[in-house]
Amino acid sequence: MQTQVIFEDEASYRQAFKLHYAALCRMVYRILRDKDVCEDIVQDLFVRVWEKRNSIYLQGSVKSYLYRSAMNAALNHVQSKKVKTRAAIDDVSFELQGGHLPDEISQADDLQTAFQKALQELPEGCREIFMLSRYEQLSYKEIAETLEISPKTVENQMGKALRVLREKLGSFLQTAIGLLFLLKL
Amino acid sequence: MNRTPDDINRWYELIAKDLAGELSSAEKLELNQWRQEKPEHESMNASLHDLWKVPEEAVTFDEDAAWMKVRPKERPMFGIGMRWIGMAAGLLLLLGLGWWLKQWQLPEMQRMEGVAAHIPLWLPDSSQVWLDKGAVLEFEKNFAHGRHLRLSGKAYFEVKKNTTQPEFSVKTQDIQVQVLGTGFTVNTLDSACTSVEVAHGKVRVQSEEKKEVSVILEKGEKAEFRAGQLKKSKIESANFRAWQTQSLLFEDQDLAHILPELESYFQVNIEVERPELLSCRFTAHFEKPALAETLQILCISTGLQFTESNGTFILSGKGCSSNP
Structure with missing residues (x-):
């Protein structure tokens, strides 16, 4: 693989920002669930990378580098500030209620809400892989580079995500989905 | 037939790959076959496609x-x-x-990206620029604070004289070029070497880091900026603007000169079977040349043949040893 400088100049920096800013924010938002904090983290990342552009040499793509850095920054934030993500808080409250999450999913008003809840139920790594593939259209190879895992793991986890989601949302998928899409159209 | 858990996980993985666009053609066949086996396979596939369609909650960022x-x-x-x-x-x-x-x-910036190198784009002061594919040019809208541009990639400029804003400058990551009504190419494609070639007029090229490192170039001269040093030399090839003009001119030149220019124009590798062939001489003028046609004409007039292997073109044959 070829080694290259991350940004040749301001124009390529600007281009990378335009291409990836919103997607990186969405990715960090999924982990932190705080819009302001996630924008701060991604902006800080861009400023830092620009300042250090002459000492950053890439092995993979700019895209993978940015996703990986943003992911690390988000996880560091969780660690250092001991931030409880909304997902974590949700988990705790379900525990207190005696773990009725599956019921909650089946009683949700619509598929969208049920889907969000089911997503939060996925193990963190599995959810992240699914989200990067489904909502950011990253290829398996890019996901593997971003999370520093093997493409085979991406494949396994994608299968697992679909299986778990289908198990949790089974009733919706057979009944509600047609209605939902009819209503949306 | 009973499915083992391993089996069913594999089908989930294959359907996931299908949805993510990662399926190989062999896997696609396999998946289609499995779907047709039983109605419940088809319904599992359909429900996962439905699941994939559920939109994410919308969050927007400014x-x-x-x-x-x-x-x-x-x-x-x-x-x-x-x-x-x-x-x-x-x-x-x-x-x-x-x-x-x-x-x-917060000046409003305008940005141009090169799509077709041979079509000129107009700048706000009616100067023209030919941007090579992938080149990016940025400047303030309407040149509100002067004719200052930023470039990455390769571009040829035809600068219009302007008495109210006489200065026209192009910055790259490492150098600045100042102009007074002229035509010149700036090229940052080689990350180790930025080059400027002047077709007519006069420009000053200056290092961004050390302002005292500068040269003045006139018609037919070029400068290369490499490792902090500026080197001035004559433009030897008549084809230095070929990428922009889409024409190639060779006047009784040997293949040692011609082949590198064809390589750079067509972005291919061309080699000769024996070094003696490099002394074959050739005269031609091509407008909008195509690679195969150009090589054919070259081979006919020099008595050579060409073959292609793995993207490299090889010239061989008896050649022109009898020629003076």
Whole structure:
């Protein structure tokens, strides 16, 4: 693989920002669930990378580098500030209620809400892989580079995500989905 | 037939790959076969497709506001020791000249990206630029504060004389080129070497880092900036603008000169079977040349043949040893 400088100049920096800013924010938002904090983290990342552009040499793509850095920054934030993500808080409250999450999913008003809840139920790594593939259209190879895992793991986890989601949302998928899409159209 | 858990996981993985667009053609066949085996296979496949369609909750981010925070700033105005004074002064300035500062600090930038190198694009002052594919040019809208441009990639400029804004400058990451009505190419494609070639007129090329490193170039001259040094030389090839004009001219030149120019124009590798062939001479003028046709004409008039293997073209044959 070829080694290259991350940004040749301001124009390529600007281009990378335009291409990836919103997607990186969405990715960090999924982990932190705080819009302001996630924008701060991604902006800080861009400023830092620009300042250090002459000492950053890439092995993979700019895209993978940015996703990986943003992911690390988000996880560091969780660690250092001991931030409880909304997902974590949700988990705790379900525990207190005696773990009725599956019921909650089946009683949700619509598929969208049920889907969000089911997503939060996925193990963190599995959810992240699914989200990067489904909502950011990253290829398996890019996901593997971003999370520093093997493409085979991406494949396994994608299968697992679909299986778990289908198990949790089974009733919706057979009944509600047609209605939902009819209503949306 | 009973499915083992391993089996069913594999089908989930294959359907996931299908949805993510990662399926190989062999896997596609396999998956289609499995879907047709039983109705429940088809319904599992359909329900996962439905699941894939569920949109994510919408969160939006203000990209423009964010860009203002992360875009590269000009040099810091104050040292660390003067931070407080700096901030106070900044506040006063903001209070006094709020609207003016805003306009001055946040100029509206215009951006051009090269798509077709042979089609000229107009700049706000009716100068013209030919941007090579992938080149990016940025400048302030309407040249509100002068004709200053930023370039990455390769571009040829035809600069219009302008008495109210005589200066026209192009910056790259490492050099600055200043002009007074002229035509010239700037090329940053080689990351180790930025080059400027002047077709007519006069330009000054200056290192961004050390202003004292500069040269003046006139018609037919070029400068290369490499490792902090500027080297001036004559443009030897008549085809230095071929990427832009889409024409190639060879006047009784040997293949040692011609082949590198064909390689650079067509972005291919061309080799000769024996080094003697490099002394074959050739004269031709091509307009909008195509690679195969160009090589054919070259081979006919030099008595050579060409073959292709793995993207490299090889010239072989008896050649022109009898030629003077």
